[in-house]
Amino acid sequence: MPALGADMRDGTLIDWQVRPGDQVKKGDIIAVIETNKGAIDMEAYHDGIITELLVMPTIKLPVGSVMARMAETTSQSPSSKTTHVSHPITSSTHTSPEHESHDMTAQSAPIAHRPYLPPHTGRHESLGSTRPMASPAARQQANQRGITLSGLLGSGPSGAILLRDLPAVPEAQASRDVDNRKSTMRQAISDAMSLSKQQIPHYYLSLEINLSKTQQWLIRQNQQREPEQRLLITAVILTAIARQLPRYPALNGFYQNGNFTPSQAIHIGNTISLRDEGLVVPAILNADQLNLDQIMVSLRDQTERGRRGRLRSSELGSATVTVTSIGDRGADAITGVIYPPQVAIVGLGRLRQAPIVDSGNIAIGDLMTVTLSADHRVSDGLVGSRFLNAIAKQLQHPEDLL
Numbered sequence: 001m002p003a004l005g006a007d008m009r010d011g012t013l014i015d016w017q018v019r020p021g022d023q024v025k026k027g028d029i030i031a032v033i034e035t036n037k038g039a040i041d042m043e044a045y046h047d048g049i050i051t052e053l054l055v056m057p058t059i060k061l062p063v064g065s066v067m068a069r070m071a072e073t074t075s076q077s078p079s080s081k082t083t084h085v086s087h088p089i090t091s092s093t094h095t096s097p098e099h100e101s102h103d104m105t106a107q108s109a110p111i112a113h114r115p116y117l118p119p120h121t122g123r124h125e126s127l128g129s130t131r132p133m134a135s136p137a138a139r140q141q142a143n144q145r146g147i148t149l150s151g152l153l154g155s156g157p158s159g160a161i162l163l164r165d166l167p168a169v170p171e172a173q174a175s176r177d178v179d180n181r182k183s184t185m186r187q188a189i190s191d192a193m194s195l196s197k198q199q200i201p202h203y204y205l206s207l208e209i210n211l212s213k214t215q216q217w218l219i220r221q222n223q224q225r226e227p228e229q230r231l232l233i234t235a236v237i238l239t240a241i242a243r244q245l246p247r248y249p250a251l252n253g254f255y256q257n258g259n260f261t262p263s264q265a266i267h268i269g270n271t272i273s274l275r276d277e278g279l280v281v282p283a284i285l286n287a288d289q290l291n292l293d294q295i296m297v298s299l300r301d302q303t304e305r306g307r308r309g310r311l312r313s314s315e316l317g318s319a320t321v322t323v324t325s326i327g328d329r330g331a332d333a334i335t336g337v338i339y340p341p342q343v344a345i346v347g348l349g350r351l352r353q354a355p356i357v358d359s360g361n362i363a364i365g366d367l368m369t370v371t372l373s374a375d376h377r378v379s380d381g382l383v384g385s386r387f388l389n390a391i392a393k394q395l396q397h398p399e400d401l402l
Contacts, residue, residue, distance in 0.1 A: 001033070001061040001062065001064060001065045002033075002063070002317060004037065004313060005037075005192070005281070005316060005317065006195070006341065007036070007188040010060055011034060011035045011061060012033060012061070013033055013058070013059050013067065014031075014032040014039060014058070015031065015057050015139050016030070016031050017030050017031055017032065018031070018050045019050065019053075021049065022049070022050045023047075023049050023073065024044045024048060024049075026043075026046050026047055027044065028043065029041045030042055030050070031067070036185050036187075036188045037280045037309075037311065037316060038280070038308075038309025038310070039310060040310075040313055041311070042312075045314070046072065047072070048071055048072050048073050049070060049073060050068060050069075051069045051071050052069040053068045054067060054069070055068070058143050132149040133159060133161065134149050134161040134162075135160060135161070135162050138162050138163050141163060141166055147166060147167065152165055185274075189278070189279070193337045195340060196338050196340050200338050200340065200377075201376040202337070202338060202376070203373075203374055203376045204372070205371065205372045205374075205384045205388060206335075206369055206370065206371040207369070207385075207388040207392060208367050208368070208370075209367065209368050209391070209392040209395060210365050210367060211233070211365075211368055211395060212356075212365040212366045213396055214233065214236060214395050214396070214398045215233070215351075217399060218233060218236065218398070231293075231296050232299070233351060233368075235295045235296040236292060236395070236398055237370075237395065238270065238287065238295050238299070238323060240395050241268065241287075241391055243288060243394060243401065244390045244394055245266050245321065245387075247387075247390065249262040250378050250383055251344040251374060251378075251387060252266060253342075253343060254342060255375055255377060255378060260343065260375075263320040265286055265320060266286065266288040266321075267285050267286065267318045267319050268319065268321060268322070268323055269281040269323065269339065270282060270284055270322075272302065272307065274306070280306045281322060282302045282315035282316055282319075283316070285314065291401065292402050319339070320342065321343075322336065322338075322339050322342060322344075323348065324336045324345060324348070325348040326348065327350060329350070330349070330350050331350065332349045332352060333347065333349040333369040334371065336373045338374070343375035343377075343379070344372065344373065344374040344379075344384075345372075345373045346370065346372055348368060349369040349370070349371070351366055351368050353365070370388060372384045
């Protein structure tokens, strides 16, 4: 069971997307797990052949529990080395996917279940199985509501049961379900933030950045683009942050067991507010290697999937720094709380018009207050202020971000 953040203690296997004997590649979705962040697509973190599934769906497991075994493969032939699919990461440790060892058995032991052979789920077929075919989302909903799938008719491929085939949720039950999800997520957020404030000596900086040139450039750009290709100011700022972070390694990495380890990768965690309250923070992976258009595509995609509860495990467990945005209808500034084991969080206030002084003249400009909360065990105000000013300077030349 992978750890998808410092606030995760356990997860529930909803559905397997593979069977023993299946060959998978890094990034393939192999299972759907439910956490306080919703249903998450669990990915394979290296190539291999699934040799054994140890856990049946709907089983809740603590982080680090072994769910399956797989044999490593090379580009030429299968290897005889058997590894575990799961990540034995606890809330006090963090390992980014690109640095993980293929020997993932430390700190955990296989769950005492008989090997599990999944029935047909719409992707694989099990001869003679009586378990009804259903999409992962439909099976998850049915499990939560206590619905027996065997009594339903499916409208999907080969008769698979889809979400639309489930009985309508009574209004009172739907309200209770939303309240339960809110309570669980709010408690998880509370636990993580309380830990952060107790253990991390924060320092705080803020800078008002004149984004008038950026806004004018953005308007010209969007006039030349189709609606689905238009850019948001948030994407511009995220791209600028990603370009500057490699110069400030003390703000990008993890503080664990009394030591700071800077990250070679730039994975920017982007906060997404959910419609029924709460938030998720998927990471835009290798953001420093993406241009502005690619960052914008990632933002749209993650926001849409995040609000549907279908993020990927690699997006939730690997952020090296976080950016939180208050939005156009929010406050002038937001001062974030560091998400451990990260060491910094950047806050973006709302874009607003305000008087500015330029060469002795007063004009109306587009301003945004950008804040930095950072870990004083790793960096200090001088480093933080240089970083904020580097972002401000970069944003005066948004054309360089394309």
